[in-house]
Amino acid sequence: MRTRTPGTRTLPAALLCDMDGTLVDTEREWLSAVAGLLRAHGAAADEPAVTPFAGLPVGPAAALLADRIPLTATEAASRLDREFTARVAAGVTVQPGALRLLDQARALGVPVALVTASERAVAELVLRVLGPHRFAVSVTQGETPRGKPHPDPYLSACARLAVDPGACLAVEDTPTGTTAALAAGCHVLAVPTVPGIPPGPRTTLAPSLNGVDLTTYPFS
Incomplete structure (x- = not known):
């Protein structure tokens, strides 16, 4: 984290944003696609059953599905990818405060990465x-x-921006994504869409992106 000097403003070196559930309300669509596959094959599809899929890439999610329903991981990945892509193509809703935060970062000269x-x-x-x-x-x-949950995506974004991960703020909504960002060395602002993200020395929780102000960084 950057050092605060009296009379100066502390800003993150970069803003690293997760997408599904964080900037757009697509995490519900993702979990709904997962639940649909589970339900179609007679498996439990309630909240405890689908929560472990939150934030997972298609590959790991398909492997987890293959342990629960009579599909191979390849078959599950194909169906899950097709269903989720169709849902996103039909239209997405931007999360409250997301565009304002992105525009504030740009106005302050803080580069933004989608991760x-x-x-x-x-x-x-x-x-x-x-x-x-x-x-x-x-x-x-x-x-x-x-x-995710490995740090590689966040480390890649930082390398491409030529910034130190420890000076960056990642914005996440799931334990999977938060684990990835913390493992990369980033500070995290979490707006949870599922349970399981504890606050910590490098993790700040917020109810939404509304009201998040980069000029008050660090938040905790």
Whole structure:
């Protein structure tokens, strides 16, 4: 984290934003797609059953599905990807405060990266809604050796922006994504869509992005 000097403003070196559930209200669509596959094959599809899928990339989610329903991981990945992409293509809702936060970062000269567990095709659909001009770089599933909950996507974004992860603020909504950001060394602002993110020395929880102000960073 940058050192605060009296009379100066402390800002993160970069703002690293998760996408699904954080900037756009697509985490529900993702979990709904998972629940649909579970339900179609007679498996439990209630909240405890689907919560472990929150924030997971398609590959790990498909492997988890294959343990519960009579599909191979390849079959589950294909169906899950197809269903989720169709839902996103039908339209997404931007989370309250998301565009204001992105625009504030840009006005303050803080570069923004999109760091998502979704595939590139899904990310491009969402970028059309959010505005690609708001992001300096984007990192999607399959573009790093490992996806979330590993730190690779966040480390890749920091490397491309030439910034120290320890000076960056990641914005997340799931334990999976928060684990990835913390493992990369980032500070985290979490707006949870599922339970399981505890506050900590590098983790601040907020009820929404409304009211988040980068000029008051660090938040805790």
